Amino acid sequence: MPGLVGLNNMKANDYINVVIQVLARVNPIRNFFLIPSNYAGRRSLLVNRFGELIRKLWNKRNFKGQVSPHEFIQAVMAASKRRFTIEQQGDPVDFWSWLLNSLHMDLTGGKPKKSSIVSRTFQGELEVTTLAGTGKGKAATATEDVVEPVPFLLLGLELPPTPLFKDALEKNIIPQVPIYNLLAKFNSTTISDDIRQGRRKFRVTRLPNFLALHFKRFTKNNFYIEKNPTLVTFPVKSLDLRDALPVPNGSNGQPLPSKYDLIANVMHEGKAGQQTGTAPYRAHIHRSVEKAWYEVQDLVVLDVLPQMVALSEAYFQVYQCQQSQQPQTATKGKEQGPPQQQQQPPQPS
Numbered sequence: 399m400p401g402l403v404g405l406n407n408m409k410a411n412d413y414i415n416v417v418i419q420v421l422a423r424v425n426p427i428r429n430f431f432l433i434p435s436n437y438a439g440r441r442s443l444l445v446n447r448f449g450e451l452i453r454k455l456w457n458k459r460n461f462k463g464q465v466s467p468h469e470f471i472q473a474v475m476a477a478s479k480r481r482f483t484i485e486q487q488g489d490p491v492d493f494w495s496w497l498l499n500s501l502h503m504d505l506t507g508g509k510p511k512k513s514s515i516v517s518r519t520f521q522g523e524l525e526v527t528t529l530a531g532t533g534k535g536k537a538a539t540a541t542e543d544v545v546e547p548v549p550f551l552l553l554g555l556e557l558p559p560t561p562l563f564k565d566a567l568e569k570n571i572i573p574q575v576p577i578y579n580l581l582a583k584f585n586s587t588t589i590s591d592d593i594r595q596g597r598r599k600f601r602v603t604r605l606p607n608f609l610a611l612h613f614k615r616f617t618k619n620n621f622y623i624e625k626n627p628t629l630v631t632f633p634v635k636s637l638d639l640r641d642a643l644p645v646p647n648g649s650n651g652q653p654l655p656s657k658y659d660l661i662a663n664v665m666h667e668g669k670a671g672q673q674t675g676t677a678p679y680r681a682h683i684h685r686s687v688e689k690a691w692y693e694v695q696d697l698v699v700l701d702v703l704p705q706m707v708a709l710s711e712a713y714f715q716v717y718q719c720q721q722s723q724q725p726q727t728a729t730k731g732k733e734q735g736p737p738q739q740q741q742q743p744p745q746p747s
Contacts, residue, residue: 401428401456402683404464404697411471411484412696416681417494418467419694420662420716422455423683424608430515432456442504447473448497464697490664490679491552491612491714498551520551523604524584533596547603552610555580556590557628577632580613581642603646605639605654608661609717616670625670630712634660634684634691634704637717658717660684665710682707 401422405415421427430436431452437445447470454465474482477500482488498516506512528537528544537544558575582588586601615626639645639656648654663682680695682702693702 399685399699400458400460402685402692402694402699403455403460403462404694404699406464406466406468407696408468408471408484410487411467412679413488413490414471414474414482414484414493415467415696416664416679416694417490417497418451418455418470419681419683420494420664420714422452423661424519424716424718426515426519426607428452428456436515437505440504440507443473444477444500445504448501463699487678489616494610494714495552516551517549519608520606520610521549522553522602522606522609524548524550525586525601525603527586527599527601528595529589529597529599533592533598534594535596537596551606552612553584554612554614555583556614557626557630560626560628572627572629574629574631577611577630577637578642580630581639585643602639602643605646605656605719607719607722609658609719611715611717613713613715615666615711615713623670625666627711629709632660632708632712632715634707636720655719655721657720659720660707660715661686661718662716663707663710663712664714666713667711679713682710 402419405418407415431449434446434449434453437449440446451465451467451470454460471482471484474497475484478496482493482496498520502514502516503510505514505516524547526546526548528535528546530537530540530543532538535544555577557580558573561571561573583590584600584602586599588599590598590600592598613630615628617624617626637658637660639658640653645653645656661684665680665682666678667680668678680693683692683694684690685692691702691704691707693700693706
């Protein structure tokens with residue numbers, strides 16, 4: 399299936415593979431990188447290797463059913479100064495944030511405020527209010543609350559603490575929490591406490607076309623990494639943000655579109671800090687043309703029921719707005735095919 403093929407895991411790069419699979423499902427990213435002339439003027443090895451990989455994934459003539467990300471990962475290792483490698487397990491959320499920021503900077507010539515395909519696709523904006531007299535920043539000595547606009551490519555959601563009690567069979571009870579409860583963090587009234595950042599309130603002032611969410615499952619201390627097993631209940635279709643937070647208005651004074659459909663779900667299996675055995679990260683990928691879900695773990699691609707997606711230990715998700723603010727050429731509800739000039743793009747060997 400073009401766009402959904404297995405990726406080699408050389409040793410411990412499953413955390414990179416799942417991010418590649420997710421980005422390959424994001425239509426604006428895919429369409430941009432399928433045309434090499436879109437970024438031909440950029441001397442970024444990372445950008446060019448990523449474009450080559452996307453073209454390999456979407457090559458209709460690829461009969462192997464698998465693609466090696468080796469050349470792309472070599473570019474990642476060089477650009478990140480070996481922060482991300484194939485030898486040591488990493489965090490897909492860390493890699494996602496680094497990769498999007500790096501691609502954005504390379505595409506804009508190092509100008510962070512300049513628009514790129516990355517910012518047009520994933521960037522939203524928050525209004526962050528820090529209560530006066532709290533934290534160690536500007537608000538620490540302020541007499542009034544400090545209000546600042548903050549752009550984002552990803553929203554982090556805190557899971558509730560794991561309960562300590564057990565059931566009648568002396569087994570730990572795995573708690574559940576609705577995603578709407580977690581999104582209430584951004585309803586402009588909920589206060590988040592942080593010793594360094596202060597007491598803060600968050601309000602979404604601009605919604606992105608593709609919304610990335612991170613469920614913070616891991617906490618670190620001086621001795622070990624602990625994993626929170628709480629299951630997040632979420633809809634795979636029609637996640638309406640209005641049920642959790644005030645939706646900002648558009649230029650016409652009307653609320654912006656706020657219904658999102660899940661297109662990718664990255665889950666973590668096993669214990670925190672797992673370095674050996676099977677790869678702990680796998681991805682659920684939605685193909686809207688078939689209205690079907692697939693589970694991808696490195697080279698293995700299997701079909702999966704939507705109910706199983708909703709029962710997974712979700713760690714990272716990407717949702718697509720049902721009514722995009724950007725002009726779309728595809729029919730609503732159908733997956734966009736590559737633009738006409740991309741029907742037969744030059745394929746690297």
